[in-house]
Amino acid sequence: MTVWCERLVLDGVVHDRVRLTADATGATSGFITDASPAPGDLVLGTAVPGAANAHSHAFHRALRGRTHGDGGDFWTWRELMYRTASRLTPARYRSLAAAVFAEMLTAGYTAVGEFHYVHHQPGGTPYPHEMELAVAAAAADVGIRLTLLDTAYLAGGVGERLSAEQARFGDGSAEAYLRRWQELSTLIPGLGAAIHSVRAVSSTDIRTIVEGLPDDVPVHIHLSEQPKENEASLAAYGVTPTGLLAREGVLSTRVSVVHATHLTEDDVRELGGAGVSVVMCPTTEGDLGDGIGPARELLDAGATIAVGSDQNAVVDPLLEIRGLEIQDRLRSLRRGRFSMPELGTAMSAGGYRSLARRAPLSIGGLLDLVEIDTRSVRTIGAEPDQLLLCATAADVRRVVVGGRVAASAGRLADGRQPADMLAEALEEVAA
């Protein structure tokens, strides 16, 4: 498979007339600039590497447009989210996840990390694996690369039992979680892992889980999204959530911390020093009034930055990237907080790394890329290396996964439209 691009903006650097070849696995095996297209090449205009959505809860999409206008805070939003979770069955989850993944793919996300915690039947009786297999089947159906981040969720708060609504998220113990994870890893290749948060998993269970997982498995965790979470950690353990992870010895390059909003300077040093990935979710953090995390400081300290759509109220990698930069401008009163190469890396290679994948379009990395319309009302006149700051998902044309067109002009390769899929799936969840 060979793809030719008139122009490729890779990690903020513009390359002209690029010819990319992929091997049978969809990995990049050749990268030549100033090349001419050959017969049979897939010919694209201006392209960027495929975007990674490093943090998603697909089912939260059911809350879009229903929870943003009536005040409240993160905790009142969470009550509404629990009500939706209680309505999920494997069949409904499969339809909804497929529709949301279709929306992601057509928006330019070629890979997704699904932070998945609705494991069991309401009340907690195991299925045992139907919910996880439903998510995997949804991604395969649509053609997006999935890293299923199978999540440990054991407590309702520090030292608290799970509530009735949370019962279906829980495995009972760290050992039971690991047993289920091991079984599932034989069914879903490339399975990832997650710890919901320091609220939902105790310090000893965090250590047991991280030590019990194979070394090459990516581990994600929600971290310091809300001040209340920090207060609970300080009260129970005498340290911040980051301090707790450091004390348990679990911070490393395979760990991704999600949000990292309310950090101390010591937290930033710990996370950067360990070389973790930090997944910022600007559109969600803004919607929920979480706050603005110190992304610039984390990058300077040694962390890798990635982005995620989290609650999927917005599914647009370009708006997440722009949110990352704009929020930091608002916080710092300065422009250009991230260079274009840094933003380009956060949208793609940073997120792929967080999902234990090599950078797309590097030799051996996946041949995943996205064609951007440079002549739309939003993008006409833009310098190619500044497209990320003016284009939106509406400017995404063809989406290429592993060298093949997976979506085009807002539709999947087989012609299905995400809006139709969503209409049907949302009806099923509401029924």
Ligand SMILES: [Zn+2]
């Ligand atoms: Zn989340």
